[in-house]
Amino acid sequence: MAQQARAIKTRRAILEAAATVFAERGYERTTIGEILVRAGVTKGALYFHFASKEDLALGVLDAQMLDEPMSPQPIKLQELADQAFLLGHRLQRDPLVRASVALALDSGATGVDRAAPFKAWIDQVSEILTVAKTRGEILGHVDVSDTAELFSGAYAGIQTMSQILRDRNDLNHRVSVLLRYLLPSICTPALLTGLRLNEDRAEQLAAEYDASQSRREEQ
Amino acid sequence: MAQQARAIKTRRAILEAAATVFAERGYERTTIGEILVRAGVTKGALYFHFASKEDLALGVLDAQMLDEPMSPQPIKLQELADQAFLLGHRLQRDPLVRASVALALDSGATGVDRAAPFKAWIDQVSEILTVAKTRGEILGHVDVSDTAELFSGAYAGIQTMSQILRDRNDLNHRVSVLLRYLLPSICTPALLTGLRLNEDRAEQLAAEYDASQSRREEQ
Known part of the structure; x- marks a missing residue:
């Protein structure tokens, strides 16, 4: 061991x-x-x-992918928000995660399969949306594949902008804005009030993640 | 001359x-x-x-900014869509526009003010949203600054993803998805049906832009 x-x-x-x-x-x-x-x-x-x-x-x-599963949530779409907040925290905390995202976005790195992380994120988001759809959480017109690609692409862009304009200090806020403006077009209205899309959710998840990392390092 | x-x-x-x-x-x-x-x-x-x-x-x-003003539209928010479609066309058509966006996103270019183009786009989107707000086109809760930053950041990300996954061939579709999922959270419902957010609008604008460029080159 x-x-x-x-x-x-x-x-x-x-x-x-x-x-x-x-x-x-x-x-x-x-x-x-x-x-x-x-x-x-x-x-x-x-x-x-x-x-x-x-x-x-x-x-x-x-290295940008989570190495342990997310906590399951009563409303499946909450996991979409949690994943976005958690990646934000890991981008702020871990130089390797930052380097991973920088490499994926480095247009000079022609010898690397830069599509791989995008596809991995799209797959994860698609999985969440597919389960949410079977549970009736999602509006009828929503196309799972389009939405998963939109969410992954938009996230990549807002974290880049946050890095360039504010050294990622406002990333929680920007992720919250993305979620609050996008989810009303995806989620059935009756469930919207049950979702936690604000920055206090980001802070709670960050604290839980750090505690779990400390426990793993002690072991 | x-x-x-x-x-x-x-x-x-x-x-x-x-x-x-x-x-x-x-x-x-x-x-x-x-x-x-x-x-x-x-x-x-x-x-x-x-x-x-x-x-x-x-x-x-x-070079990524338009060098001539956009055509004014009866619904101001249409100009937001038109700007997004037009940048997509220019990214597909003009190597200098592609290079411009690549330089803005090149994290190795530490000696350049990479914030400048982001700020310029945020300003342009803010201007459109501010006019749209005074005309009553926008829902009450919408924060102009948050929305302008979200739109600019999300666009940057979806065009990067489109480049990496499909060599930008699906950019019109992705821009249309961004608009169709975001605008219902911004625009008053009664105006939504008056907006043209589909790929045929992108094609129409592209044809008009190319014709106008040809005329300018002839002069």
Whole structure:
């Protein structure tokens, strides 16, 4: 178990080093040698975890996805809001998550499958919407695929704008605005009042997430 | 007049060269010398139009804004939709507009004021919303500033996603989805049916824009 914890730590250190070098040098110009120097690990350790530079990029891209399931909510659409707030918190807290999103949006990184994280988010949002639809939470005209793509794309843009204009300090507010303006076109009116789309929900989720992370690190 | 037309052409050629080199090399690593070679103009010609590399970047960033006013519409909120469709068309048609948006979203370009184009779009959207509000087109709870920022940020994200997933071929559809899901939270219901938010509106505006550009080039 101690060995497994060490392996997880090494993998994370390599990913953080890779993310930093990608951000500084651009993905295309980065060499594995530079990542080795930055991570301070042996070639053997790196290749134990990652087969290639592209594999490292995929690891960085994957870091924006949650590594534990979300808490189920009585109204399924609340999970859409919770996921958006939680990604906002992780973007503010974790440099690796920021690097992951930056790499996905880096138009110079032509050798990387930048579509992968977008598709992963679209899939997650589609799943939530599909369940919400079977439960009758969603208005009749709503197209699940269009809505999932709109939500994922719009989120990517508002977090970029928040980063550029306010160093992400207003991200909770912007996510709340996105949810409050979008959900009335998706959710049946009778359920709208049961949804928590304000910044206090973001703060509550952030505190729960941090507590859960601390518990995992102690173990 | 012929001289002025030549100057406009030279300025445009320099901006296109700068945009191409920024995209290939990254803004930070680009030198004025590289832009000179690419544009095939003299140092004197370049410095006649642009004082520095940063000035060139500002010129590229500015290229995403429309250089002629939009046609006024009976329902003011239609202009919000028209602006969004028209930018979509210009992104599909004009490499300089694409380069402009790419530079604004390039997180490696630390020496450039990437906030400028976001602020310019937010201002334009705010102006439309403010007029729409005085005309009673807008629901009472709508916050103009929040909505303008949401719309600009969400647009930036959906065009990035469209670029990554479909090479921008589905951009008209995505813009239409954004408008159709967002405007019911903004616009008074009685006016909604008067708005044209579908892809045929995008096609009509594109044809009008292309015709107007052709006329200007002939002159």
